Amino acid sequence: METKNPEQKVLRIKRRLNFHNNYIVNPEGTAGGLALFWDDQLHVSIESSSAAAIFTQCHLKDRDQKMKITFLHAPNVFRERIQLWESIYLASAHYRLPWLCLGDFNEILNHWEKEGKYRAETYRLTAFRDFVNQCSLMDLECKGCSFTWSNKREGENLVKKRLDRALCSLQWRITYPEADCTALPAIGSDHTPLLLSLEQPKKRKRKQFKYEAYWTDEADSKNIIADTWNDPTTQDLNLVEKLQQVQTKLVQWSTSKFGHAKRRINLLKEELQHLMNSKQTHGESAQEKEITKEIDQLWRQEKMYWGMRSRINWIKWGDKNTRFFHATTIQRRCRNQITMLKNESGAWIRGEKQLQG
Structure with a gap:
């Protein structure tokens, strides 16, 4: 903060605020001056x-x-x-x-x-x-x-x-x-x-369903949608109930197929490293090509996952950076959170219990 005050007065403020440590840049006359306070x-x-x-x-x-x-x-x-x-x-x-x-x-x-x-x-x-x-x-x-x-x-x-x-x-x-x-x-x-x-109070919330962009690359996703929609057991359901059934089946399928993508990538990298370190006489093997192709596909799915959540449509899949998408997703989620409200008396209230009350 800008102090505009001599060091003695700044130190009195520090003691009144119960801080234990400080660093002070003295002002030039009555202008400027910086003070930094912190605890143990x-x-x-x-x-x-x-x-x-x-x-x-x-x-x-x-x-x-x-x-x-x-x-x-x-x-x-x-x-x-x-x-x-x-x-x-x-x-x-x-x-x-x-x-x-x-x-x-x-x-x-x-x-x-x-x-x-x-x-x-x-x-x-x-x-x-x-x-x-x-x-x-x-x-x-x-x-x-x-x-x-x-x-x-x-x-x-x-x-x-x-x-x-x-x-x-x-x-x-x-x-x-x-x-x-x-x-x-x-x-x-x-x-x-x-x-x-740096952190917010932990609270549980129901996870919202999202149709993942990378599902369209998998033929299984179309089959699951068609089979669930045409299943005889769902014919008596209304539109909303049928959509919920499709969502449930897609989530179950996605969890079993993509739920351990990072672990799968690490295993494939180890396998690829082992193959590359082994003696070869005919250049890159077909197995190496298959492993590399699968790793690229998993990376693409991960980037599409974060790209969809970042809501930045002007970046093409081939140009995107996963860390950037991740950060913009974090930014958007924090922007959408309501962490404080002003009550009728004009005072700001924070905390989940007070906000719910």
């Missing part, structure tokens, strides 16, 4: 810092997991923001751990992230998007308040923007699939605080 559940190593950013490596002790986190408060001057983007990109080029980058970026990614006078300058949006793409980051899409900053003015002079956000690498998103970010109401500040949760 984390081990935080400060790798470097500047007036606008703190670069850290965090170790989650209870999970025994490590990640890179960059906390920032971008400058108001565009040229200085560009310099900050460049410094972050250079630092991230050596990252091998999951990476999270969050704070006040002082820019928006899309025109709809601003309301009020004057349209956002396109060159600024383009520069910020270039930075995000260059660093291979994705937006966590905060829930809660749509805008994270307001000039607090009235009428036509009111301006609101989404300046604060959390960006993450593909590796981070896959490592923490349940993580979400909520922009809480701004109280005592012109910025809203961001609340980042």
Whole structure:
């Protein structure tokens, strides 16, 4: 957070909030200044810092997991923001751990992230998007308040923007699939605080039936549909009941045929390695070709599975990346979850019991 206060006052706030550890970048006069607080559940190593950013490596002790986190408060001057983007990109080029980058970026990614006078300058949006793409980051899409900053003015002079956000690498998103970010109401500040949760309360839900795209490659699927639909025992059922019977048969067939795809791929790889290491006098054997063909087919099914769930239709099967599809699926599921609601008194409530009540 930007402190705008001397170290003594920041330390008093830390003690009042019951944090045990801190790192402080002192302000220049009454402007700027950064403060980072954490408790003993984390081990935080400060790798470097500047007036606008703190670069850290965090170790989650209870999970025994490590990640890179960059906390920032971008400058108001565009040229200085560009310099900050460049410094972050250079630092991230050596990252091998999951990476999270969050704070006040002082820019928006899309025109709809601003309301009020004057349209956002396109060159600024383009520069910020270039930075995000260059660093291979994705937006966590905060829930809660749509805008994270307001000039607090009235009428036509009111301006609101989404300046604060959390960006993450593909590796981070896959490592923490349940993580979400909520922009809480701004109280005592012109910025809203961001609340980042790595996991959500576990709750059971009924699995929704989906017709898998890769089933169409199997002749058995058509036979199962036809046989079940024309089965004499289903003739007295109505349309919905017959469809449910078809769904049940397809799920049973798919589970038995594709349920252990990853295990099957690993076994085939071992078998292929054994064949390739054996002495051969006539080049690639027919058995090797069959194994390679089966592995390719299993990979195709896996990619189609995640591609269908990602709902990105502009990527063809042959061009897709399974990790990317997986991450976008995680993103969409988190976006569709309702984790908090505002009650009649205007207070935000969280937790499954409170939401059900």
